[in-house]
Each structure stands twice: as C-alpha cells, then as structure tokens.
Amino acid sequence: MRHIISPNDLSIDELNDILSLAGRIYRNPKLYSKLCDGKKLATLFYEPSTRTRLSFESAMINLGGSVLGFSSADSSSASKGESIADTIRIISCYADICAMRHPKEGAPLVASQYSKIPVINAGDGGHNHPTQTLTDLLTIKELKGTLEGLTIGLCGDLKFGRTVHSLINAMVRYPGSNFVLIAPRELKIPTYLKKETLDAKNIPYTETSDLESVLPELDILYMTRVQQERFFNEEDYIRLKDSFILDNSKLKNAKEDMYILHPLPRINEIATEVDDDPRAVYFKQANFGVYVRMALIMTLLGIEEPKQN
C-alpha cells in the first residue's frame, strides 16, 4: 500500500508514468469510465477547498467510483476532539482510498501511519500539495511539450505557499530547471528549501522583488496568492497582499510562448483582463487536475489500464 504525502514519494519514473497516464486519460476519458466500479474515495477536508476536493470527487466519479467525506472540520467529529489517528482508523472501514487536507503540517503523514487505505495529502498547512504539483507538471508537459530546460518564475507568497514548495521539489528533478524567485522580502522562500533543495543540488536560481524586470526571461510564470489565512498579523497581510498585480501592460515584455499558471484561487494578483491572453492557462490547469487525480487514484489502487484501440 502506498501513500502520497510529498511529490518525492514518487520516483521520477513513477511521476512520469502518472503524467503519461493522465495524458492518455485526457485524450480518451471514456475508456477509463468504469475502472473504479465499486470503489470509494473519502475526501477528508479540515480546511476549505474548491478545486482540490471537487476535482478529486470528479476524478473518482469519472472512473465509475463513489465518493464520501466532509468539507470542514466543523462537520466532522474533529470538532468534538477526535484525533487524526482515530478518524483515519474509522475511514479505513468505509473507503478504499482517501484524500486529506489539513491546516497543520504533517497531519496527512500522521494519518498514513494509522491508515489501512492509501492516504493522499491534499495540502497540509504551508508544507506540501503534491496533487497540485502533479497538476502543474501535467499542464507544463502538455502545453510546453517538455519539463526539461525551463526557466520558471515563481511569484508571490513563496514563504507560506505550499504549491510553490512542492513544485520546486518536483522541478529540480528535471534537467535544466532554472528558478526566478519573485517575492517581497517578508515572503521570500524559506532558507531550508534554498539550502536543502536548490543549493544542495546546484540548481541555478535568482531572487528578486521586481516582476517586470525578469518577465522577458521566463518560460513559465507561476503566480500565487498572498494567503491571508497563514498570517498572524492583519496589518502585515494588508501591507503585502497587493505586492504583485499582473496585468496586460506588464505582459508586453514577456515571451509569446510563456505560460501563466496559478494554483487558484486568485484574489488581485492577476487582473481579470489577463484571462483573455492565450498565455493565461490557469483555468485549463484546473481542468488538468481532474485527469492527473484519475491517474493517481488508478495507480494507488493498482488498477490496470485498459488496452487502447
């Protein structure tokens, strides 16, 4: 039995296999529509979500399976003080696989230690969000045709942004990745990530707070929201929330084939006028999330792929 707590729980071959399978599902979804008949996915969401929870549910339904779960801690017995360990022991009796989102870093890892079913981390605090990373990788692979040799600009909240942390951890495994880290001083990437992931592997990166000056270099611009829920102090959030606002005038100097990704939800960091730019692919990215989660569910449940005609 496998659990997916971090993107590095998958070997590079397994990661590439999941992306390839997701691509095949994307091109021919009907072929996969009955594979999880009789299987159940539990979504255990202790923190709000639109895309992750509903794309997991959509993925399982697309595979012919069923879903159950809760969408907030308040509507589960966590509100009465039940531990993660006890909750997952119970869910193991009701479902075949589960996706868990929790505000505390490490909660899905704890769940995996007591679980009898595969646990997928659907986002834990500021730590990791491996299925968002699979979504991001599939989007880049399908649209750019490669995951190698890319200059990736990561912009916004690089301190608390779990999607950014997971994406860096995954992209350093592909040759030729080069990062441009764009953040205000207070939201710079954590030192441990620079030391243990970028410096340790001699990955080239630069740090800046000037989005416009680096835009012409980028193959991918990964925008992120400044996350109010991670701040201890309202004043700091208000001061930093509009640090970057991408609009059409800033995009004039960007490459014609640069893609703009965002895990969403967005607040102000991408002006709505950008949505019509063909380089803006964040809604397409959310759609890719369904196919990659279908591929992950199939992989973790050991479901064989039907033969293509």
Ligand code: CP
């Ligand atoms: N990208 C993402 O995790 O979105 P949700 O918070 O809506 O799940």
